[in-house]
Amino acid sequence: MLRLGLIGYGKMGKMIAHLAESKGCRVVAIIDPEDPQYPSRINPEELKDVDVCLEFTHPDAVIDNVTQLAALHKKIVIGTTGWNDRLEEVRQLATRHQTGIIYAANFSIGMNLFNRIVAYATQLIDKFPEYDVWGMEMHHNQKADSPSGTAIQLANTVLANHSGKTQAVYDTLYRRIQPHELHFASIRGGSVPGLHQVGYDSQADSITLAHNVRDRACLALGALEAALWIHERQGFYSFNEMMDARLC
Numbered sequence: 001m002l003r004l005g006l007i008g009y010g011k012m013g014k015m016i017a018h019l020a021e022s023k024g025c026r027v028v029a030i031i032d033p034e035d036p037q038y039p040s041r042i043n044p045e046e047l048k049d050v051d052v053c054l055e056f057t058h059p060d061a062v063i064d065n066v067t068q069l070a071a072l073h074k075k076i077v078i079g080t081t082g083w084n085d086r087l088e089e090v091r092q093l094a095t096r097h098q099t100g101i102i103y104a105a106n107f108s109i110g111m112n113l114f115n116r117i118v119a120y121a122t123q124l125i126d127k128f129p130e131y132d133v134w135g136m137e138m139h140h141n142q143k144a145d146s147p148s149g150t151a152i153q154l155a156n157t158v159l160a161n162h163s164g165k166t167q168a169v170y171d172t173l174y175r176r177i178q179p180h181e182l183h184f185a186s187i188r189g190g191s192v193p194g195l196h197q198v199g200y201d202s203q204a205d206s207i208t209l210a211h212n213v214r215d216r217a218c219l220a221l222g223a224l225e226a227a228l229w230i231h232e233r234q235g236f237y238s239f240n241e242m243m244d245a246r247l248c
């Protein structure tokens, strides 16, 4: 049974703990400054029995945490977002300490597949100029950012696979949209955990692709899959690379 250390025991850490056994894993250590029953800082003694650490904390804490974990030669799953400008530094940590690190802004396996489906669908539609392309995302009213990082990723996928669309626009336009623009709208309201749609529309008909998150379980399950995968490896990987390996 894979032994896990949770660095950060917030919403994601708790969901991972809840689902760990279903994936043949066991949580043996938790580090979190919020909850007094757990140590607030990473220390070697607490993590001595841990095979893989899952880091879901805060952008301000993630690099320091990963630096400490790599120095302890722990395998690491990084779920915390907002540190993309330091990818090279983290890659070097994996090399220097001969450990394995995998990261993603979205650990949903379904979203990863959805992104691939959108890429292929857009390539097909690109051969038929009568179809226009649009995108839409909807999230709960507590979400901090807009558009979602996943919406930006999906928009980039459309742009990369469509010869006529060269620019994504996310804001209200107050003007007619230009043919080269891809409009990707954001809606905030209620408790929607996450809906992303990409549509292809002609005068005659329309195709709508949708990915709907039911709850955080899909993200936690993907992070657990990543933990099982990185346990066997050394080096620095994106979740996309793990999915590439699984799909070939």
Ligand SMILES: NC(=O)c1ccc[n+]([C@@H]2O[C@H](COP(=O)([O-])OP(=O)(O)OC[C@H]3O[C@@H](n4cnc5c(N)ncnc54)[C@H](OP(=O)(O)O)[C@@H]3O)[C@@H](O)[C@H]2O)c1
Residues within 6 Å of the ligand: 007, 008, 009, 010, 011, 012, 013, 031, 032, 033, 034, 040, 041, 056, 057, 058, 059, 061, 065, 078, 079, 080, 081, 082, 104, 105, 106, 107, 108, 219
């Ligand atoms: N990759 C994905 O699929 C995915 C999915 C969901 C969320 N995320 C990202 O993962 C991160 C956490 O999300 P969440 O929803 O779980 O947030 P959350 O509920 O706020 O939980 C974060 C927890 O980490 C703790 N923490 C902060 N600094 C720490 C440190 N140095 N060491 C250990 N624990 C620390 C926080 O404690 P305090 O409250 O005391 O600061 C809090 O308990 C965010 O960056 C979020 O964007 C990624």
